[in-house]
Structure formats: structure tokens, C-alpha cells
Amino acid sequence: xxxxxxxxxxxxxxxxxxxxxxxxxxxxxxxxxxxxxxxxxxxxxxxxxxxxxxxxxxxxxxxxxxxxxxxxxxxxxxxxxxxxxxxxxxxxxxxxxxxxxxxxxxxxxxxxxxxxxxxxxxxxxxxxxxxxxxxxxxxxxxxxxxxxxxxxxxxxxxxxxxxxxxxxxxxxxxxxxxxxxxxxxxxxxxxxxxxxxxxxxxxxxxxxxxxxxxxxxxxxxxxxxxxxxxxxxxxxxxxxxxxxxxxxxxxxxxxxxxxxxxxxxxxxxxxxxxxxxxxxxxxxxxxxxxxxxxxxxxxxxxxxxxxxxxxxxxxxxxxxxxxxxxxxxxxxxxxxxxxxxxxxxxxxxxxxxxxxxxxxxxxxxxxxxxxxxxxxxxxxxxxxxxxxxxxxxxxxxxxxxxxxxxxxxxxxxxxxxxxxxxxxxxxxxxxxxxxxxxxxxxxxxxxxxxxxxxxxxxxxxxxxxxxxxxxxxxxxxxxxxxxxxxxxxxxxxxxxxxxxxxxxxxxxxxxxxxxxxxxxxxxxxxxxxxxxxxxxxxxxxxxxxxxxxxxxxxxxxxxxxxxxxxxxxxxxxxxxxxxxxxxxxxxxxxx
Amino acid sequence: xxxxxxxxxxxxxxxxxxxxxxxxxxxxxxxxxxxxxxxxxxxxxxxxxxxxxxxxxxxxxxxxxxxxxxxxxxxxxxxxxxxxxxxxxxxxxxxxxxxxxxxxxxxxxxxxxxxxxxxxxxxxxxxxxxxxxxxxxxxxxxxxxxxxxxxxxxxxxxxxxxxxxxxxxxxxxxxxxxxxxxxxxxxxxxxxxxxxxxxxxxxxxxxxxxxxxxxxxxxxxxxxxxxxxxxxxxxxxxxxxxxxxxxxxxxxxxxxxxxxxxxxxxxxxxxxxxxxxxxxxxxxxxxxxxxxxxxxxxxxxxxxxxxxxxxxxxx
Numbered sequence: 018x019x020x021x022x023x024x025x026x027x028x029x030x031x032x033x034x035x036x037x038x039x040x041x042x043x044x045x046x047x048x049x050x051x052x053x054x055x056x057x058x059x060x061x062x063x064x065x066x067x068x069x070x071x072x073x074x075x076x077x078x079x080x081x082x083x084x085x086x087x088x089x090x091x092x093x094x095x096x097x098x099x100x101x102x103x104x105x106x107x108x109x110x111x112x113x114x115x116x117x118x119x120x121x122x123x124x125x126x127x128x129x130x131x132x133x134x135x136x137x138x139x140x141x142x143x144x145x146x147x148x149x150x151x152x153x154x155x156x157x158x159x160x161x162x163x164x165x166x167x168x169x170x171x172x173x174x175x176x177x178x179x180x181x182x183x184x185x186x187x188x189x190x191x192x193x194x195x196x197x198x199x200x201x202x203x204x205x206x207x208x209x210x211x212x213x214x215x216x217x218x219x220x221x222x223x224x225x226x227x228x229x230x231x232x233x234x235x236x237x238x239x240x241x242x243x244x245x246x247x248x249x250x251x252x253x254x255x256x257x258x259x260x261x262x263x264x265x266x267x268x269x270x271x272x273x274x275x276x277x278x279x280x281x282x283x284x285x286x287x288x289x290x291x292x293x294x295x296x297x298x299x300x301x302x303x304x305x306x307x308x309x310x311x312x313x314x315x316x317x318x319x320x321x322x323x324x325x326x327x328x329x330x331x332x333x334x335x336x337x338x339x340x341x342x343x344x345x346x347x348x349x350x351x352x353x354x355x356x357x358x359x360x361x362x363x364x365x366x367x368x369x370x371x372x373x374x375x376x377x378x379x380x381x382x383x384x385x386x387x388x389x390x391x392x393x394x395x396x397x398x399x400x401x402x403x404x405x406x407x408x409x410x411x412x413x414x415x416x417x418x419x420x421x422x423x424x425x426x427x428x429x430x431x432x433x434x435x436x437x438x439x440x441x442x443x444x445x446x447x448x449x450x451x452x453x454x455x456x457x458x459x460x461x462x463x464x465x466x467x468x469x470x471x472x473x474x475x476x477x478x479x480x481x482x483x484x485x486x487x488x489x490x491x492x493x494x495x496x497x498x499x500x501x502x503x504x505x506x507x508x509x510x511x512x513x514x515x516x517x518x519x520x521x522x523x524x525x526x527x528x529x530x531x532x533x534x535x536x537x538x539x540x541x542x543x544x545x546x547x548x549x550x551x552x553x554x555x556x557x558x559x560x561x562x563x564x565x566x567x568x569x570x571x572x573x574x575x576x577x578x579x580x581x582x583x584x585x586x587x588x589x590x591x592x593x594x595x596x597x598x599x600x601x602x603x604x605x606x607x608x
Numbered sequence: 609x610x611x612x613x614x615x616x617x618x619x620x621x622x623x624x625x626x627x628x629x630x631x632x633x634x635x636x637x638x639x640x641x642x643x644x645x646x647x648x649x650x651x652x653x654x655x656x657x658x659x660x661x662x663x664x665x666x667x668x669x670x671x672x673x674x675x676x677x678x679x680x681x682x683x684x685x686x687x688x689x690x691x692x693x694x695x696x697x698x699x700x701x702x703x704x705x706x707x708x709x710x711x712x713x714x715x716x717x718x719x720x721x722x723x724x725x726x727x728x729x730x731x732x733x734x735x736x737x738x739x740x741x742x743x744x745x746x747x748x749x750x751x752x753x754x755x756x757x758x759x760x761x762x763x764x765x766x767x768x769x770x771x772x773x774x775x776x777x778x779x780x781x782x783x784x785x786x787x788x789x790x791x792x793x794x795x796x797x798x799x800x801x802x803x804x805x806x807x808x809x810x811x812x813x814x815x816x817x818x819x820x821x822x823x824x825x826x827x828x829x830x831x832x833x834x835x836x837x838x839x840x841x842x843x844x845x846x847x848x849x850x851x852x853x854x855x856x857x858x859x860x861x862x863x864x865x866x867x868x869x870x871x872x873x874x875x876x877x878x879x880x881x882x883x884x885x886x887x888x889x890x891x892x893x894x895x896x897x898x899x900x901x902x903x904x905x906x907x908x909x910x911x912x913x914x915x916x917x918x919x920x921x922x923x
Contacts, residue, residue, distance in 0.1 A: 035667040037710050039660050042626045044707065066708040066716075068694075069623045070752035074745065079889035085875055086883055089745045092627020092781055144664055187664055188644060197641065201634050212870035213860075215627035215781050219872045221840060221891075226849075227871040228841040335704060371752075373704025376716055497840035579666050 029053050033575045036066065038582060040141045042093040043067060043589025045543065048379065049559055049578050053570045058578065061552070061559035063543050064384040065589050068335070068371060075533040080106050080506075080525050081222050083533055087521065090535065091588055092215040093136070096129040096207060097514035098521075098535075099220040100282075105521040106222040107291035109508030112500035116286035117493055118224030120485045123283045124237060125211040125219075126512070127478040131244045132203025132214075133515035134409075134471035137586040138255060139185065139196035142464055145580045146258060147185035147193075154566050154576045158265055165261055169253035172444055178261045181254055192254065199247050206240045209233050224497035234485060241478055246439035248472040249448050255468040259461045267565070271460030271558040271581035274312065276403050277411035278391055278541065280323065280511035280518045281307030283477055286484060293354045293509070296320045301421055304477045305513060308415035309391055309405065313454075316397050318419050323391075324509055325353060327520070328362040328402060329536060330388040333381070333545035337370035349524055349532060350507065360392070364522040364534040365507070386589075388544035388553060389536050406458060406554045407517025407541040408585060410466035413452050413473070424476075429453040430469075432476045460558075463584040467515070502528055514538050516586040539588045555582055612653070615795055616685035618677055618726065619659040619736075622719040623707055623746040623755055624691020627781035628737035629661050635784035643788055650801050651792050657682060671710035671717075677726055684731035684769070686794065689723060692739040692746040693761045695754025696720050706753045723761065732768050732794055733758060734775045736787065741776035741810070742880040749884050757880075759811050770798060776811040779859055780877035786816050786859035810880060812857070817878075819861040821853030822902070826869040832906065841871065847899070850891040852876035854898045 031053050036046030044067035050060040071090055075083055084102045088095035100122055107114060114122075144150060152159045162178035175181045184192035204214040210227055211217030219226040262268075281303035288299040300307050300320030309316045309323055317323060331338055340361040350365040352358055359365055374382050391405045405411075416422060417430040424432045431451045438445040452469040455462040488494070506525040513519065517538025524532040544553035552560065558581050566573050619629075632640055638647045646652025656662065658673045676682050694706035696718050707719045727733060735758035738744035746755035759766075759774040767773060775794075777787055790813055796802040805813035822828065830836070830845045837844035847854070851873035853865065858878040860866060867874050876887035886895050 033667075034711070036708070036716070037660055037667070037670060039663050039666040039670055042661065044621070044660075044709070046708075066705070067623060068706050068753060069692075069746040069755075071745070073750060073752045074748040074883075079891070082883070082888050082890050085877075085890055086745060086748075089625055089627070089780060092625035092630050095625075095627065141661075149664060187662070188641065194641065197633055201636075204630070204634060208866065208870075210870075212867045212872045215625075215630050216877070218867045218875070219870055224840065226840045226873070228843070373699035373702050373706065375703045376705070376708070495841065499839060574669070575667065 031570045031573055033573065033578065035575050035578060038579065038587070040144060040583060041587040041589065042091060043587070045582070045587055045589045047555070047559070047575070047578055047582060048377065049575065051564055051570070051573065056564045058559050058562045058564065061556045061578070062379050062383060063386070063545065063553060063555040063582070064376070065386040065543060067589065068373070068385045070371070071535070072369070072533055075530050078530050079528070080109055080523055080530050083521070083523065083530065084220050084222070085216070087535060088216045090537070093588055094129065094133060094514040094516065095215045096126050096211065096217055097512050097519045099217050100126050100512045101510035101519050101521040103220040103222065104291060104510030104512065105508040105523045107508070108293060108510070109506035109523045109525050110222050110500050110502055111506065112223040112498055113290045113292070114224040115493065115495040115498055117229060117485070117488050118496050119284050119286040119289045120481055120488060121210045121225050121227070121229060121496065122220060123286070123481045124478060124485070125207050125217055126283065127474050127481065128203050128206035129214070130474040130515055131206065131471060131478070132200045134467055134474070135196040135247070135251065136200045137515060138464055138468050139192055140200070141586065142583045143185040143193065144187050145576070145583060146182060146262070147187065147190060148179065148183040149186050150576065151182055156567055161265065162261065167257045168260070169257050172253045173250040174443060175254065178258060181258050195247070199244065202240055202243055206237055209237050221497060223500045226497065228496060229485065229489065229494055231489070234482065238482060241475060241482070242437040243439050245434050245437040245475050246442040246445070248434060248475050249444045250442060252450060252468050252472055255465060259465050262461050268459055268461055270562045270577055271463065271584050272457050272561065273406065273554060273557045275310060275414070275458055276312065276405045277310040277414055278323070278405040278407055278518050279305065279308055279411045279415045280320065280513055280520060281305045282412070282513035283481070286488070293321070304422060304480070305412050306416040306419045306421040306425070307511070308419055310411070310415055310418070311393070311398050311403055315415065315418050316393060318421060320511055321353070321355060321357070322395060324511060324520070325357045325359065325363070326392045326394050327364060327536065328360060328390045328392050329364055329367055330362060330390060330547040331369065332388070332548040333383055334387045335371055335373050335382050335385050336387070337372055339368040339370070354507065364520070364536060365524060367532070367534050384545040386540055386544045388547040389541050390547055402549065404547070404551050404554060404557065405541065407538040408463060408466070409470040409515065410458050410463050411517060412513055413466045413469060414454055417452065417454050430473065432473065434472055434476050435479065460581050460584040467586065470515070504528060514588070516588050517541055537588065539585070542585045543587055543589065555585060612684050614653045614655055615798070616655050616657045616677070616682045617688060618657055618674070618685050619688040619690065620709065620719060620722060621660050622689060622691035622693050622740065623753065624737065624739050626661055626690070628690045628787070629659070631781035631784040632787055633784065635788040638788055638792060640784070640788060643792060650799060651795050654795060657685070668711065671712070674710065674722055674726065675712070677729060680729055684798070685729070687726050687730040687733045688736050689733070689740045689758050690736040692743045692755035692757060693720050693723055694746065695756070698754050720761070723758070727762055727766065730768050731770045731798065732772050732775065733762070734777060734791070734794070735759060736777055737782045738778040738780045738878060738882055741778040742882070744780060745883055772804070773807065774811050775805065775807065775813065778812065778878040780882065783860050783863070785863070790816070816859035817857045819857065821856045821858050821861045821865050821868065821874045824861045825853055825865050846871070846873045848893065849873050850893060852887050852894050854894050854902060855879070855886065
């Protein structure tokens with residue numbers, strides 16, 4: 018009897034281990050269990066498998082060096098690290114960059130988003146919906162796709178959904194090859210003001226290194242026109258493809274509750290002064306609105322409140338629990354410069370000791386990623402610690418809902434990108450886009466938001482260019498403000514990478530880095546269970562995802578798992594960077 | 609000379625950031641796609657068999673490729689490593705790993721293991737970027753994971769099955785164009801169409817790394833004329849703002865050193881000591897001695913050239 022029960026259990030459950038996860042940045046594995054009879058994934062663990070130790074390496078260095086070093090956390094999205102780090106050091110050194118510097122940092126940042134969106138949607142995620150993979154794993158979709166007319170064929174030229182899928186084939190598909198070109202163009206735009214990309218060279222405390230020239234601005238505009246032309250095809254193509262996936266029932270894949278975090282991005286050059294005391298004010302003026310959303314509703318748009326609510330748990334990560342035994346220690350930062358209490362699990366107080374341990378220990382420690390969470394410390398919606406998701410869907414949702422920018426309607430984000438006549442593209446005319454808040458975050462909607470963010474980035478870049486021209490006209494061409502490094506300092510830099518909210522925290526003592534902490538978007542998303550046992554967003558999104566593979570359960574390869582995970586656009590280099598520190602007595606910083 | 613119709617490329621990622629992969633996709637003439645589709649018949653037949661960021665498959669399916677290669681079924685293959693190799697002995701003290709890449713059976717395999725296993729069969733080994741060449745950021749003080757570059761990990765005397773040492777392609781990231789150029793040259797060389805790249809003491813191709821950033825800097829004329837930038841954004845030599853171009857060999861140098869061209873001081877990201885002194889603190893000035901030597905050579909050169917200008921052209 019016992020033998021039979023065991024056999025039955027084997028048939029009911031299919032265990033899948035995906036290691037390495039591919040077509041992402043970095044080293045990630047996924048462990049999942051499928052309920053065979055219901056054909057859904059019932060359990061999942063996400064684990065990061067590589068550690069370097071950036072924050073140990075940063076300790077004791079000149080804080081400004083973090084601007085160059087932290088970019089090397091990730092070669093796919095280095096510019097947000099440069100922005101976050103430069104802002105962290107601006108604040109730590111108490112230097113306000115001139116408006117032109119902020120505008121140029123924005124242009125570099127936006128250029129990177131223009132590269133990263135097609136890279137994510139087409140090269141990394143798109144292959145999952147290419148003819149090569151769909152025909153293999155979902156033959157019934159493929160048969161349907163060959164019959165299904167593409168609704169927006171007059172804009173993009175692909176007659177059927179199958180044509181789009183064929184265009185997504187790696188190395189041979191027309192869309193795949195074009196995406197490579199457009200991505201390169203975005204990085205060339207970043208290099209115009211960043212000197213090179215990956216790892217831009219021009220960001221400094223107090224500004225940027227490169228003088229602005231009319232020639233470089235015009236080159237940027239001309240390149241932007243090509244991005245705009247691409248956007249007008251790219252979004253309709255993805256709308257057609259994603260609408261098709263919804264029509265075959267794929268909206269159930271990767272669904273989780275609408276809890277989001279975004280720090281916002283792209284500061285108003287005249288408003289940004291790098292002062293913590295004014296952060297709520299300049300934060301709200303960003304072209305991408307900062308905010309936290311719980312159950313689809315905005316909890317706050319205040320960057321100070323968002324910062325103070327960040328928690329980083331390590332119960333299931335290969336690190337020592339730095340907040341255990343807290344009572345015997347003196348916190349490094351008790352209060353922020355506005356007098357708000359800073360929790361022991363806040364990055365300003367983090368002290369992490371790596372403890373590499375056995376893998377697949379799902380009940381204890383199993384990942385190099387940590388579990389960042391957001392605490393509703395002002396008790397606006399119950400005072401809970403919530404698993405929030407970061408990414409373009411979070412940015413679009415928060416910006417659309419909050420009404421802080423003119424493009425926000427409360428239900429959608431509506432904007433037009435201008436006329437751009439570029440050879441090889443079908444549409445030259447001005448085009449209006451409206452991204453509508455979906456019912457739920459899921460695999461399909463994450464990808465859609467990433468595609469729309471390409472157009473929104475192009476739109477914001479164009480507006481930034483107009484303000485740069487205005488600054489040039491006014492003679493405000495100064496790009497750097499000289500500074501004197503104070504002895505001690507405290508800083509935070511909050512911005513957005515393509516894959517979501519990215520923040521850096523610095524504590525400076527005697528002119529050196531006492532502590533430098535980074536929480537990346539993929540830490541928010543890929544992290545393991547937290548101390549309360551709540552699964553991270555990847556894990557949560559996999560649980561409940563239907564298995565669509567046509568083969569017998571024994572042959573399941575987890576294509577639906579990789580689709581869910583890739584919809585978050587993972588960036589694991591970013592996620593695992595944590596530092597070591599052996600001290601038990603933390604010093605308090607006067608703030 | 610090898611008469612292989614197919615040459616397999618296995619691109620492993622260790623402790624890296626994928627920046628060199630991103631950089632690789634920016635090569636223009638030839639591009640990555642040109643390389644993989646065979647831009648000239650003599651360089652055709654290159655297949656990218658393993659690359660985490662670009663390949664279609666995932667999980668166990670991908671790891672099969674490494675097993676095939678290890679068993680000699682992907683002959684010949686070139687091993688490209690992006691990222692540094694950590695010292696797993698340090699991690700195993702507490703029963704863990706620093707960097708894992710797939711499973712062999714039910715056992716996780718570290719990247720250090722794969723490098724060791726594949727190094728026995730590979731036709732050539734290329735270290736992509738500063739991390740793979742010299743350890744880069746992961747080996748920055750205090751080198752928490754005991755990271756090394758490929759040349760030090762395998763040993764300076766290590767030779768591939770074709771008798772080649774590790775080829776180092778530093779740069780953070782390595783410029784995509786330099787990389788595609790060398791990969792294509794390797795393929796053409798093993799097929800007998802071109803000479804193998806000549807290497808320097810750090811196993812860098814001399815053709816790309818024999819020049820200091822300072823020597824071919826677009827701002828070299830300002831330096832020679834004594835015009836220095838004292839604040840960022842000012843036109844002039846960036847030496848007083850922390851530029852390390854005078855001690856940095858970089859494959860971008862001959863292409864116009866785009867960092868200094870854009871007013872950003874060189875931080876020495878292609879050199880073995882990066883990110884430690886003398887490259888950092890990045891905004892500190894470079895050591896004085898290279899400038900002294902440079903000035904002496906400069907004075908001698910200016911005087912010699914001045915005298916030459918007084919003579920008639922001989923042809």
C-alpha cells in the first residue's frame with residue numbers, strides 16, 4: 018500500500034529544476050513543482066548562484082569611486098547604477114549639480130532605456146514566442162497563429178501572428194536582427210554624453226565631465242528619430258503578439274497581486290538639488306512618478322516615505338542575519354536627516370556577512386539574492402510588510418495612476434511621439450500611444466509595459482532635449498560644480514533601471530566609504546522567501562501558472578516557467594553584490 | 609592549420625556583469641552576426657554553442673553542450689570566458705559555492721570546475737574583458753572571493769590543444785570591435801589564412817594593446833602644448849583631473865580613446881591593477897614618474913624635430 022501511495026505521489030507531482038536559467042543577465046536557477054492533474058505550477062523557488070562582493074570591495078574607498086565601480090555590477094543596465102550612485106554621492110558630498118548636468122544624465126539614462134527595452138522584449142524574451150519555440154512547445158498555438166491575421170499589419174507589415182513569431186527567431190528573424198541594431202543605436206546615444214557604454218565614464222559627483230555641444234545634441238536628436246520610428250512599429254507588433262497570447266488564455270501565466278514599487282526617474286533639471294530634505298519635492302517632479310502601490314492603489318508618492326520603508330531580509334539568503342542581536346548593537350543610522358526613525362533592516366544599517374552554504378536547501382538558505390520588502394511604516398493601509406514588484410509595469414502603473422505628470426489620466430498614460438521620417442519604416446506621422454492599466458500584472462502585461470516604455474522614454478528624451486536647448490540658449494552650459502568633500506556624510510540615490518527600482522545608500526566617515534549598499538530591481542523581484550515566509554515575486558508569479566506544454570508530463574521542460582521569469586527581465590549580476598563586514602559594533606553617524 | 613568546417617564557440621560566464629557580451633553585440637564591421645553567419649567564406653562555420661545570455665535553450669539542455677565539449681564531441685572549440693574565476697575552496701569551507709553553472713547529474717558544477725575540465729580539450733582560450741583577464745572588480749581589494757583571471761587560474765605556461773597560451777582581451781568592457789576582430793583573426797589563423805596574434809607579457813595581442821591611451825589621446829595635442837583642464841567641462845589635457853591614460857594600455861586607444869575624447873579621465877579599466885591603486889581613487893592624479901619620463905622624451909623629441917624642420921626634404 019505504502020509503495021502504491023508513493024507511486025501515485027510521483028505521478029501527481031512533477032519537479033523541475035532549471036539551472037542555468039538562460040536569456041537573462043547573470044546566474045539564476047529556478048526550482049518548481051507542478052501539480053500534474055491540474056496542470057499548474059504549485060510551488061517555486063528562485064535562486065541566484067553567483068557572488069562577487071561589491072560592497073566589501075567598496076569599503077574604505079573614496080565614495081566617488083562608487084560611481085565607476087557600481088556600474089560594473091551590471092553590464093546590461095550600468096547607467097541607472099551611474100545615476101543612482103552619482104545622486105548618492107551628490108547627497109553625501111552635499112553638492113548640487115548644475116541643471117545642465119542633470120539634463121545630460123537624463124539623456125544618457127533615457128538612451129539606455131531605449132536600448133534595453135528592445136533587448137528585453139525581443140532578444141531575451143521574444144525568443145520564447147518565436148516560431149522555433151512555439152512550434153516545438155505549443156504546436157496548437159502555432160497552428161492558430163498561422164491563421165490569425167495581425168490586426169495592425171498596415172503599421173508594421175507582418176500579415177499574421179505566425180509572421181511575427183518567425184521574425185522573432187534568433188539570429189535569422191527580421192525583428193531579432195533589427196532589435197540588435199536598435200539596441201546598438203541606443204547605446205551609441207548613451208555614449209554621446211557618457212563616452213562609452215556599457216559603463217559610462219562621464220558621471221561625477223556634482224555633475225558630468227563632458228561639455229555640451231550643439232553637434233552632439235543634434236546627433237542625439239537624429240538618432241532619437243530612428244528610435245521613434247522603430248517605436249511606432251515595435252509597440253503595434255507587440256500589441257498584436259500579446260493580444261494573441263491573451264486570446265489563447267495566457268493571461269493566467271505569471272499573475273500576482275498588484276503590489277508595486279517605483280522610485281521614479283528623470284529629474285526636473287531645475288528642481289533636483291540632491292538634498293534629502295527636499296527629496297519629497299523634487300521626487301514628485303520626476304517624469305516617471307515615484308510611488309508604492311498596494312492592491313492596485315497608490316499608497317504614497319513621497320520618495321522619503323518610500324526610502325524609509327525599504328527593508329532587506331536575509332533569512333533565506335546565504336548571509337548572516339545582520340539584524341539579529343540588534344539590541345546589543347548601536348545602529349549606524351538611527352534617524353534620517355528629517356528625523357524619521359530608520360529601522361534595523363534598512364540598508365543604511367545593513368551589515369552583511371556571506372555564508373555560502375549547501376544548495377537546494379529550500380527550507381533554509383537557498384539563494385545569493387536577498388528579500389527586499391516595503392514596510393507601510395506610516396500605517397496608511399494596515400502597516401504591513403509587503404512583497405512589491407519592480408519593473409516597467411510598476412513605473413507605468415504608478416505614473417498612470419498618480420496624476421503627477423500631464424500624461425497621466427488616472428487610468429492610463431497617454432502621449433504622442435512626433436513625426437520622424439526614416440528610411441525602412443512604414444509610419445512617419447505623429448503617433449499617439451495610450452498604455453492602459455491592466456487588470457493584473459502577469460507575463461503578458463509585463464512585456465507590454467516594457468514595449469510601451471520604449472515609446473515613453475523616447476517621448477521624455479525629446480522633452481529633455483528641448484529643455485537642454487533652452488539651457489544652452491540661456492547660457493547655462495556649466496556641467497560640473499566644484500566641491501569640498503565633507504568628513505562625514507549620508508546619501509541615498511533612488512532611480513529606475515529598465516527592470517525596475519534601483520537604489521544605492523552610502524554612509525561616509527572620515528571621507529571614506531563606511532558602508533555602501535545597493536538594492537537592485539532584480540533583488541526586489543527574484544529574492545527568496547522572506548523572514549515571514551512570503552515568497553518573492555518570481556516565486557509568487559510562477560505559483561499558479563498553467564503548464565501549456567503539449568508533451569507528456571515526463572517531457573515537460575518548464576517553458577512556462579522561463580516565460581514567467583523572463584517577463585521580469587532578470588538581471589542577476591545586479592542582484593548579488595552584497596558586502597562583508599565583520600564588525601559587531603556599528604558606529605553612529607551624526608545626521 | 610586546422611581543416612575544420614565548424615569551429616564551436618563556448619562562452620562561459622564567471623564572475624562578470626555581461627557587459628562584455630553587450631559590448632560584443634555592438635561590433636559593426638564585422639558584427640557579431642557577420643561572424644556567426646560567415647562574413648567571408650574563410651571565416652565561416654563558427655557556431656555559438658553555449659552562451660547563457662543569447663541561447664535559446666535553458667537548464668539541463670544547455671549543460672549538455674559543456675558535457676559534449678568535455679568529452680571531445682565538439683572539436684575544435686574555442687573557450688571564451690567572461691568574468692573572473694573565484695576560489696571555490698574559500699566557499700566550500702562553509703559548504704557552499706561562489707559561482708555555479710548548471711548540474712552534472714544531480715551535482716552542481718562551479719564555473720571553476722568547467723574551466724578546468726574544458727581547458728583540457730579546448731583549441732584556444734580567450735579571456736574576455738578585464739575580469740577574465742586579470743580578475744577585474746571581483747579581485748579588487750580585499751578580493752573577498754579570491755578571484756583570478758584566466759591566465760593566472762590556468763597558469764602562465766598553460767597551452768591549448770593547438771599550443772596557444774591564454775589570450776587576454778582586457779577592457780571594462782572589452783570593446784566589441786576589438787573582440788570580434790581577434791576572434792575572427794583566430795579563426796582565420798587556425799585555418800592558415802593569417803598569422804596568429806602576437807602577444808605581450810600579459811598575453812594581450814600587441815596589435816591592439818601596444819599603445820598607451822595617452823599616446824594616441826585626442827587631447828594629446830593640448831598636453832603637448834601645455835594646456836590643461838582644471839575643471840570638468842574645460843578643454844585641455846585631463847591629467848590634472850585624474851586621468852590614468854599615461855599608464856593604461858587600451859584597445860580603444862588607436863580608435864580615438866573615446867573616454868578622454870568626451871572629457872572623461874581614463875580610469876585604467878583595462879589594466880591588471882584595476883580597480884586598485886594606482887588606478888584608484890579614480891579622481892586622484894596618476895603617478896608623477898611616467899610624466900617625468902614622458903616630458904624628457906618630449907623635450908628630446910621636440911628639439912630633434914625642430915632641427916629636422918630646418919633641413920630640406922630629401923625626396
